Amino acid sequence: QKEVEQNSGPLSVPEGAIASLNCTYSDRGSQSFFWYRQYSGKSPELIMSIYSNGDKEDGRFTAQLNKASQYVSLLIRDSQPSDSATYLCAVMRDSNYQLIWGAGTKLIIKP
Amino acid sequence: DGGITQSPKYLFRKEGQNVTLSCEQNLNHDAMYWYRQDPGQGLRLIYYSQIVNDFQKGDIAEGYSVSREKKESFPLTVTSAQKNPTAFYLCASRGTHYVPRAFFGQGTRLTVV
Numbered sequence: 001q002k003e004v005e006q007n008s009g010p011l012s013v014p015e016g017a018i019a020s021l022n023c024t025y026s027d028r029g030s031q032s033f034f035w036y037r038q039y040s041g042k043s044p045e046l047i048m049s050i051y052s053n054g055d056k057e058d059g060r061f062t063a064q065l066n067k068a069s070q071y072v073s074l075l076i077r078d079s080q081p082s083d084s085a086t087y088l089c090a091v092m093r094d095s096n097y098q099l100i101w102g103a104g105t106k107l108i109i110k111p
Numbered sequence: 112d113g114g115i116t117q118s119p120k121y122l123f124r125k126e127g128q129n130v131t132l133s134c135e136q137n138l139n140h141d142a143m144y145w146y147r148q149d150p151g152q153g154l155r156l157i158y159y160s161q162i163v164n165d166f167q168k169g170d171i172a173e174g175y176s177v178s179r180e181k182k183e184s185f186p187l188t189v190t191s192a193q194k195n196p197t198a199f200y201l202c203a204s205r206g207t208h209y210v211p212r213a214f215f216g217q218g219t220r221l222t223v224v
Contacts, residue, residue: 103153
């Protein structure tokens with residue numbers, strides 16, 4: 001079992017709809033969670049970070065964390081074609097503070 | 112502006128050659144990382160360094176070497192022992208674990224010719 005798992009996709013969502021991306025992790029002691037967006041050929045850029053159970057909203061993005069179920073999700077409201085990218089989930093391992101990366105979910109927003 | 116600079120952006124390697132990828136940061140971060148990314152794949156950790164003059168192997172260190180002589184610099188050498196080096200290489204840095212987000216350079220695309 002991988003430490004951080006994501007559905008590779010592609011996930012296809014109509015423009016204007018809500019895109020929902022999910023990530024599960026195995027280290028129950030993890031405390032820090034991140035969503036990065038990566039356009040093709042570019043480096044990842046941080047979209048959201050979340051450290052507490054519940055929801056965290058930033059503009060059109062909402063990160064959701066459920067430590068009991070060991071999953072973190074990212075919702076993108078009013079999806080735009082410019083949101084088409086690969087979204088990487090990263091979890092900080094509690095034992096050594098290393099970031100563990102999921103393989104990413106490719107999101108396609110259809111105009 | 113603070114940030115991480117990787118160079119070159121594109122690099123071509125002949126069979127049997129060693130090449131060195133540069134990574135410089137002015138964020139005053141202690142921890143630096145090298146990742147490899149293959150098409151359609153996530154990030155795989157090659158080496159990391161938590162402090163000057165110290166570094167640790169990641170999951171795929173074979174065929175690679177690093178040095179950390181200065182806090183600002185963490186160069187990666189792809190040796191001839193790395194049989195399939197064609198990939199996108201990303202350098203990242205982090206502050207303390209109290210500020211755990213990673214900052215990335217723009218990446219180096221290495222191609223074997």
